[in-house]
Each structure stands twice: as structure tokens, then as C-alpha cells.
Amino acid sequence: MAEVVLVHSFRGGTGKSNTTANLATAIARMGKRVAVVDTDIQSPGIHVLFGMEQVNPQTTLNQYLWGNCPLEQVAHDVSPDVVKQSGGQVFLVPSSSDAGDITRILHEGYDVRLLRKGFANLIKALNLDYIFVDTHPGLNEETLLCIAVANILVVILRPDRQDFQGTAVMVDLAQKLKVPKILMVVNRVMQNSDPDMVRQQLQSKYEVPVVGVLPNCDEMMQLASSDVFSLCYPEHPLTQVYQRVAEHLMHSQVPQ
Known part of the structure; x- marks a missing residue:
């Protein structure tokens, strides 16, 4: 059975979104079939990273x-050449950037429970190994229901006091919702910081495994979300961290 991350x-x-795209691509490069679903319906954008302007x-x-329509009907094959060469595949289910569609969602909302059925059908139709769900930040009813669907929750935060406080609330809620696996990735860490010290401090604070400490870098800023970083900079230290996190995810599979 596929993992929902x-x-x-x-x-x-x-x-x-950058982290989601890079982790999904890294796993697909290991020969896996991966779908990315953009549930950030209020402010979609991950499609740009996959070349869908x-x-x-x-x-x-x-x-x-x-x-x-069924969910698999709106899944786009966005597999980069290096992924195809490795026998993997990446599909993207984007959200609409149309102003009218966004306004309708904000006004009417949507039934997140449909995602559970949709994911099951998508996994079967596309023979998936993983679904990565890129969410809208913060905590609301839709987010809580999405968290409840996941096998693995990857929490992204920056080394920032406001992030620390809000993340504590979010981890507590995820634990109450009995998410099978909760992992943490720290992003935009200063290059002169000690990654091991950052990891130890946060693991002690949240009692959740910190599986990645991503350094801030000029190349990411220059890329400006125009592409998947790990494909543009395959030898970069940041790409190596993405690879290690992806490998950790593959070894964190939850018994079905």
C-alpha cells in the first residue's frame, strides 16, 4: 500500500512547497511512482516548480x-528526464490559480473527506508508491482532516521563535489525532550553525525525530522557485540533505 506523506x-x-517537490523528486529518482497533490487551494503554487506556468x-x-471528475483525471505527468531514466514517475495534481475558483473555495469551502477516497482511487489508478500532500499553512478544519488522512506527517519549520511556538501546538494536535509517524525538517538554517546541535535541541524540545536540517543558501534564493533545486544542483550540499531525508522517509514506512 502506498504511503500518504x-x-x-x-x-x-x-x-x-520547495521541500515537498524536492523530496518527491528524490524518491521518484529511486524508481518509485510518486504523486504530489497541492491542497493549498487558497494560494496554490507548487505547479510552477514542476514547469507548469x-x-x-x-x-x-x-x-x-x-x-x-475522478482525481486521477487531473493528475499530470511531470516526470523530469532523470526520473524517467531511473524508472520512476512523478504526477502532479495542481490546484487552480483562477481567481474565481479561489474565491469559490474561500466562500464555499470543500469536503476534505473526499480526499481519502480520492487518494485511494489515485493510488490504484496510477499504481503509486507515495502521495505527497502540499498543504495550506496553519491550523484549520481542513488541515486537521488532512493530517488525519496521513500515514506520515513531515513538519517544516524555520529556526524562529514564532515557528517554535506554533509548531508545538501542531505537533500536539497531530499526536492527539494519532498520526502514525511524525517527523520534522528544519529549513533555512544559517550556514554557520551546527546541524547536529540544531537537531538535538529540537528533538529535545518536541520529542519528535528531526530528519533534516536544511542550510540556507544563495542558490535556492536565486532559483526563486522556478525549478526543482535538486535537479538544478545535483551535487550541492542541500541536495544531499534532501536525499538523506528522502531515504529516511522510505525507511519510515508505516505498517498498513
């Missing part, structure tokens, strides 16, 4: 949530 952060601006609103997650 939810990537979430308490605040925006943590690099959640324009998304047809009729081929998005919104259409599934409104009952217009």
Missing part, C-alpha cells in the same frame, strides 16, 4: 472536489 508548516514562508482550471484538484 503530508508536508505541513504552522506558518507560511518556511519553504514547504499555466494550469488549465478544468484540470485541477478543484474539479474533483466539486464532483466534476
